[in-house]
Amino acid sequence: METISDRPSHYDKLFRICHEIAQLPENCLDITIDFNYCEFLGHTGVAFLGGLAHLIQARGGRVSFNWDSLRSNICMNLAQNGFLYHFGYGSSSWDGNSIPYRYDLHYNATALGDYLRYKWLGKGWVNISSGLQKVIADNVLEIYLNAFDHSQSEIGVFSCGQHYPKLEMLHLTVIDFGIGIPTSVCSLPQNVLFTAKEALSWAFEPGNTTKQNGISRGLGLNLLQEFIAKNHGNLMIFSNNGYVAIDDNGMRYENKDINFSGTLVNIALRCDEQYYCLASEVPSIEEPLF
């Protein structure tokens, strides 16, 4: 395991490792994870590493961690966020700037909603009202719903977060190891010729969805995009070989060289109420709804 911060180039390292492991035959999946070259392991690296370990195990392999190779600061962080405990080493997590590592095989609204409200947002480091915390949870749950509804990830969904006090930012990464958004979008006959970035762009259009079945759907990503843009946060999505970044400069779609079989979403929010939308932006309840 190398140093992993929140730079896109560091994410590429993770996707490369995942790709290399996916190429290994099933009888070569006795893997030891060593941290000698890892000087920093950000929350994205933590969530990804957890997912990777589950992926190897799901293929019949065995994963062991060389915990002795961990630097003390990383070891402390992994203990605090519960990663060590999850993999059978050390005691359970405790409160700090790390938001707990989390693994969900199925969608559980209460468990995920509580995680977002009390473990991610509600620890006193975000200067926002409880009403706004609920609004943020509404939007971030859309990420989880997308992962569970569309990814077909057989090993579930992995998350981890981090509070960066100096930057006054709060991050959360959600990763699935499913088919990926471009694969899903391009499976529709009218989209087969899309590149990955075109497929991601299609997925962000309101009303576009790969699941319809007579029900109008396809708002989740669009709502999320509007939320991020209004509130000056940022969002990165890596899915197959597509990449989209949303920040104050707008939306940028790219085709990447590295293919990740799954979807990684990192959302970063500002920790101050002044960046969020005003009550006056909410539609009037007096108008007819339909």
Next chain:
Amino acid sequence: MNYKIYEITGEYATDADSGQQVYDLIHPALLAGNSVELDFSGISVFASAFFNFAIGQLLKDLSPDTLNKLLKITELSPNGYSILKRVVENAKHYYSDVQYQNAVDTVLEEYAASF
């Protein structure tokens, strides 16, 4: 008829399955011309999937005028209302535009049949 959504979903009204449960409760009553009130008190968090199934799909066979007359939404938070409003706009477009709906559903059926 008054339905307390909290009794179906708990604090989090987010997923399609619980939305479908609400739809199954209210759709026959609305079709029969009865008034329905959905009380959202106690709900903290919403997601579009819930509203797509609970309310958006009512527009399949009930007109906006009928729904404005028969369906009353109470105690919904401003953000919940904001999401619901978007869901309704999306559903109105989907269900009113037959050509659009057929185009979307046809490609999905072709896709399903290709397995």
